[in-house]
Amino acid sequence: MKYLFGIVGVAPILYFFEQQQERSSKIHQAQVEYVWSHRCTLDAVLASIEQIPQNHDWILDEVVDSVVQFWMNNLEVIQHWKTRLEDGGKEQVLISRVGDLSSLRNELNSLFHQ
Numbered sequence: 696m697k698y699l700f701g702i703v704g705v706a707p708i709l710y711f712f713e714q715q716q717e718r719s720s721k722i723h724q725a726q727v728e729y730v731w732s733h734r735c736t737l738d739a740v741l742a743s744i745e746q747i748p749q750n751h752d753w754i755l756d757e758v759v760d761s762v763v764q765f766w767m768n769n770l771e772v773i774q775h776w777k778t779r780l781e782d783g784g785k786e787q788v789l790i791s792r793v794g795d796l797s798s799l800r801n802e803l804n805s806l807f808h809q
Contacts, residue, residue, distance in 0.1 A: 726798030
């Protein structure tokens with residue numbers, strides 16, 4: 696299975712939790728996960744990925760590999776979000792998304808049909 700990882704943005708931590716609550720009430724078996732971190736480092740993001748509940752049939756090593764590949768291939772993007780996170784202050788968190796290709800496609804299609 697192919698997994699995709701991406702940084703979504705920076706937002707206040709309370710906003711992230713509100714969005715997660717709203718999302719969980721609408722989607723029962725989500726195969727796309729949103730995670731957060733107070734730091735924009737590979738270690739911090741990997742720690743947040745490892746906190747994803749194991750109710751997916753994901754292969755964690757492949758998920759981790761997708762994060763590492765993103766980190767190695769997108770240094771300018773990472774630096775951009777690191778700066779935004781630092782500029783935002785202590786209440787801001789880095790929000791990232793990970794999922795398999797099919798689930799990400801389905802999520803995007805559902806956004807277009809709302």
